[in-house]
Amino acid sequence: MEITIKNNEFRVKGKTGVLYSKPNGVLIETPDGIASKELLGAGEYEVSGISVIGIQAEEKEIIFVYEVDGLRICNLNNLTKKLTDSKVSAVGDVDILLLPVGASSIEMMQQLESYYVIPFGQKSEEELEKFLKESGLVTQRISKFVLKKEEIIEDQTTEIIVI
Numbered sequence: 001m002e003i004t005i006k007n008n009e010f011r012v013k014g015k016t017g018v019l020y021s022k023p024n025g026v027l028i029e030t031p032d033g034i035a036s037k038e039l040l041g042a043g044e045y046e047v048s049g050i051s052v053i054g055i056q057a058e059e060k061e062i063i064f065v066y067e068v069d070g071l072r073i074c075n076l077n078n079l080t081k082k083l084t085d086s087k088v089s090a091v092g093d094v095d096i097l098l099l100p101v102g103a104s105s106i107e108m109m110q111q112l113e114s115y116y117v118i119p120f121g122q123k124s125e126e127e128l129e130k131f132l133k134e135s136g137l138v139t140q141r142i143s144k145f146v147l148k149k150e151e152i153i154e155d156q157t158t159e160i161i162v163i
Contacts, residue, residue, distance in 0.1 A: 001069040003096070003145040005163045008121050010075065010098060014068035016049030021075055021098075026052055026064060055090050057083070063091060070149040071095045074112055078121065082107040095152060096145075101131045109135065115152050117160045118145065128162070135160060 002013040010021040020027040025040035028047040037047045042054040042062055051067035057079055064075045074091050075098040082104045083091070088111050097114040099105055101122035109117055117137070122128040132139050139160045 001071050001147055003073075003118065003147075003163065004143070005118070005120055010118075010120075012066060012068050012073065014050060016069075017047065019050055019052070019066055019068060021064070021077075023077060024060075024062065025054070026066070028052070055087060057087060063087065065091055065094070071147065073098065074114070076100055076108060076112075079108065080104060083111050088112065095149075096147070101127055105131055106134055109158075114158060115156055116145070116147070117158060118163060119160065120163075132160060132162075 004011045012019040017031060018029045025038060027036055027038045028050050029036040030048050039045045039052055042056040045052045053065040055063040057063045058081060061077055061079050063077065063079065066073045072094050073096045074094040078100055080102055091112055094112050094114040096116045096118065097109065097112050098118050098120060099109055101119045119128060119131060122131070137158055137160050139162060141162045143163065145161050145163060
């Protein structure tokens with residue numbers, strides 16, 4: 001599985017398809033790029049072997065949980081407030097957290113314990129640096145994030161990946 005980001009939209013490439021995140025939904029393409037399906041709003045979907053759960057959060061915000069190549073990825077989109085206990089339960093276990101940088105980022109990151117956190121949406125480099133410093137976690141800067149489920153070590157500490 002491979003994750004890249006451009007203009008705060010993620011591209012998640014798996015063995016059976018490619019997922020593109022959008023603010024209110026996702027677009028999934030077959031690996032050959034011939035067929036695609038756009039999924040909008042809350043609900044449960046499966047397209048081309050990729051599972052997507054949309055969970056209504058704030059008024060207009062939707063939390064998306066993707067399962068690609070056995071990895072669970074949570075995209076908090078533009079969420080600005082910490083999650084309620086019921087939303088944390090609805091999200092469940094997460095391997096990778098796509099986290100909007102803002103006032104509640106650290107709290108949200110702690111609520112949804114994951115192996116990897118990919119921050120995005122910061123207004124400036126200074127805002128990102130402040131978040132990284134406050135997190136106190138190991139940070140890796142790379143152009144794309146490639147991971148296989150079997151590479152995750154059960155007791156590893158959370159690592160921040162800046163793409």
